[in-house]
Amino acid sequence: MRELGAQARRAARRMASAETGAKNAALQAIADALLEDAARLAGENRRDLEAGRQRGLDAALLDRLELTDARIEAMAEGLRQVAALPDPVGAISGLDYRPSGIQVGRMRVPLGVIGIIYESRPNVTADAAALCLKSGNACILRGGSEALHSNQAIARCIDRGLQAAGLPAAAVQVVATSDRAAVGELLKMEDSVDVIVPRGGKGLIERIMKESRIPVIKHLHGVCHTYIDDQADIDKALRVAYNAKTQRYGTCNTMETLLVAEGIAERVLPPLADMYREAGVELRGCARTRRILADIEAATEADWDEEYLAPILSIRVVEDLDRAMDHIERHGSRHTDVIVTENLGRARRFLREVDSSSVMVNASSRFADGFEYGLGAEIGISTDKLHARGPVGLEGLTTQKFIVLGDGHIRE
Numbered sequence: 001m002r003e004l005g006a007q008a009r010r011a012a013r014r015m016a017s018a019e020t021g022a023k024n025a026a027l028q029a030i031a032d033a034l035l036e037d038a039a040r041l042a043g044e045n046r047r048d049l050e051a052g053r054q055r056g057l058d059a060a061l062l063d064r065l066e067l068t069d070a071r072i073e074a075m076a077e078g079l080r081q082v083a084a085l086p087d088p089v090g091a092i093s094g095l096d097y098r099p100s101g102i103q104v105g106r107m108r109v110p111l112g113v114i115g116i117i118y119e120s121r122p123n124v125t126a127d128a129a130a131l132c133l134k135s136g137n138a139c140i141l142r143g144g145s146e147a148l149h150s151n152q153a154i155a156r157c158i159d160r161g162l163q164a165a166g167l168p169a170a171a172v173q174v175v176a177t178s179d180r181a182a183v184g185e186l187l188k189m190e191d192s193v194d195v196i197v198p199r200g201g202k203g204l205i206e207r208i209m210k211e212s213r214i215p216v217i218k219h220l221h222g223v224c225h226t227y228i229d230d231q232a233d234i235d236k237a238l239r240v241a242y243n244a245k246t247q248r249y250g251t252c253n254t255m256e257t258l259l260v261a262e263g264i265a266e267r268v269l270p271p272l273a274d275m276y277r278e279a280g281v282e283l284r285g286c287a288r289t290r291r292i293l294a295d296i297e298a299a300t301e302a303d304w305d306e307e308y309l310a311p312i313l314s315i316r317v318v319e320d321l322d323r324a325m326d327h328i329e330r331h332g333s334r335h336t337d338v339i340v341t342e343n344l345g346r347a348r349r350f351l352r353e354v355d356s357s358s359v360m361v362n363a364s365s366r367f368a369d370g371f372e373y374g375l376g377a378e379i380g381i382s383t384d385k386l387h388a389r390g391p392v393g394l395e396g397l398t399t400q401k402f403i404v405l406g407d408g409h410i411r412e
Contacts, residue, residue, distance in 0.1 A: 055146070085394060356383075373390075
């Protein structure tokens with residue numbers, strides 16, 4: 001691991017000055033290599049799937065692990081999409097003259113070496129490599145042991161693409177061991193690694209937060225809310241609340257708690273409950289909710305803090321906007337929260353006062369990802385407040401430094 005870190009640090013210096021054309025050429029070459037090696041990738045992935053079945057991995061984990069032809073094609077297409085994005089590195093902003101005559105501005109530059117620790121999905125190997133490469137960083141990727149053969153096969157394609165473009169092979173290094181000690185060592189390599197990005201379950205992220213000596217860009221969990229205001233359009237409310245829960249269950253931007261103003265609850269909850277039941281969603285409600293929907297389970301206090309990642313939804317009827325925001329403040333995870341309302345003043349209050357990385361008006365929380373935000377792709381979602389917040393794309397993998405332009409100026 002120490003040798004990987006030293007190699008990554010040397011590669012980062014070269015990547016910081018790499019031309020956009022070379023980075024794009026590498027991305028295109030990696031995409032070509034993935035498609036050319038699709039049969040071999042599928043074969044290595046079958047080894048991981050078989051090992052996973054023998055270890056008793058559940059169906060959901062096996063699904064995330066599998067590399068179908070369509071997913072291999074999607075990896076290649078994702079690389080081409082990142083190649084088409086503007087290069088953030090070297091962009092200068094705010095350049096202005098000071099009274100002394102100097103010009104002061106800011107230049108966007110790479111973070112340096114990024115360590116990414118993730119589980120299950122081998123497509124993350126290609127996505128992470130693409131974003132780090134395009135943003136001028138070097139990266140050390142440590143995937144889960146369940147995807148070891150798949151990740152190494154993808155790593156060989158990345159290596160071919162980097163060499164074809166004349167970029168250092170050490171710009172993207174995929175850890176070749178399943179030994180958990182490698183993660184612990186990576187988290188202590190502050191002399192080589194500038195930032196850690198974890199992607200995985202709550203247990204993994206809690207471990208990294210506890211052990212890392214290096215700054216971490218992360219979110220722990222996604223307890224996302226939709227609040228239906230008593231001045232909401234009923235049709236909009238039904239569409240948004242239904243989509244936010246059922247479009248996909250196992251994602252961090254899926255709604256887990258529905259808040260409904262008491263003045264509109266009797267009009268929206270019965271039709272919504274019918275829609276959810278038809279989709280197979282289990283409903284759990286507060287006492288006021290159960291007076292309207294008598295056949296649903298009672299919500300416990302623990303339900304308000306739960307990220308289900310499953311077809312389960314907790315529902316609370318609240319007096320008004322203030323009580324809804326109080327609930328979000330107390331139980332939310334700072335990820336994504338939504339208001340459905342036609343009252344512009346209330347919408348503005350919600351946008352201003354709810355302290356989450358994404359806050360929405362009359363739109364499903366499922367939009368909270370890098371692709372939908374126009375970032376092309378994302379390395380993850382950050383609920384931190386420093387450096388990056390929300391979906392972390394190319395710009396989130398860079399920082400800024402001050403630049404000063406003078407012509408022999410001296411300070412008097």
